[in-house]
Amino acid sequence: MASRVQRNGxxxxxxxxxxxxxxxxxxxxxxxxxxxxxALALAPRLEAAVLAAPAAGESIRAExxxxxxxxxxxxxxxxxxxxxxxxxxxxxxxxLAVNTPNWPAVSRQYDFTDVSDRLDLLxxxxxxxxxxxxxxxxxxxxxxxCEAHGVPFDGADILNELERARRPAKRAAGAxxxxxxxxxxxxxxxxxxxx
Numbered sequence: 001m002a003s004r005v006q007r008n009g010x011x012x013x014x015x016x017x018x019x020x021x022x023x024x025x026x027x028x029x030x031x032x033x034x035x036x037x038x039a040l041a042l043a044p045r046l047e048a049a050v051l052a053a054p055a056a057g058e059s060i061r062a063e064x065x066x067x068x069x070x071x072x073x074x075x076x077x078x079x080x081x082x083x084x085x086x087x088x089x090x091x092x093x094x095x096l097a098v099n100t101p102n103w104p105a106v107s108r109q110y111d112f113t114d115v116s117d118r119l120d121l122l123x124x125x126x127x128x129x130x131x132x133x134x135x136x137x138x139x140x141x142x143x144x145x146c147e148a149h150g151v152p153f154d155g156a157d158i159l160n161e162l163e164r165a166r167r168p169a170k171r172a173a174g175a176x177x178x179x180x181x182x183x184x185x186x187x188x189x190x191x192x193x194x195x
Contacts, residue, residue, distance in 0.1 A: 019053050022046040023065060030072060043069045060089045060110065071125065080125040087118045112149040116142045120155035123162075132166050 026046050030039035050056045050065055063086035070079035090110045097106035119142035127135035139159040146153040 019049045019056050022049050030068065039072055043072055060086055063089060076125050076129045080122060083118060083122045083125060087115060090115055112151045116146050116151060116153065120158060123158065127162060132162055136162050136166060
């Protein structure tokens with residue numbers, strides 16, 4: 001996943017310099033270098049910088065940062081919720097800007113591959129919550145999105161890995177359904193006596 005976190009070469013907006021610098025330092029520590037201790041040390045400063053920057057508060061970047069910090073802290077539900085909000089905001093921005101004179105500037109910040117990458121990251125968060133089926137569904141959505149927008153789908157390896165992991169679990173669940181511990185007649189009797 002480290003390849004998904006790249007500097008896009010954009011110039012930070014006035015007032016965002018502190019947030020952007022901390023953001024990139026955090027990414028380097030957390031993803032590129034795998035230095036969890038350093039990332040944990042940077043997280044409170046980054047969170048405070050986002051709160052202090054009026055332009056950043058409810059921005060796409062703020063949602064991404066909240067997701068990353070929640071992921072670092074092991075709160076995959078909050079991380080997924082922020083990642084979903086980030087994706088939603090990017091899609092809203094695309095809806096407003098596509099086929100307008102602003103599209104070139106917007107697409108330099110957040111193009112179609114960014115949406116796919118965020119969907120792939122969201123799928124990983126769902127898998128880490130234990131919801132592999134939903135993770136696979138999100139990856140299929142990412143693949144369809146890529147096909148519709150003519151961009152490469154980078155989540156194929158993750159999708160294949162999750163589908164392979166899901167097969168033995170489904171076979172085991174199917175075996176349990178075919179050989180229940182309590183025969184069907186006893187279950188039906190138990191239901192009737194409870195009501």
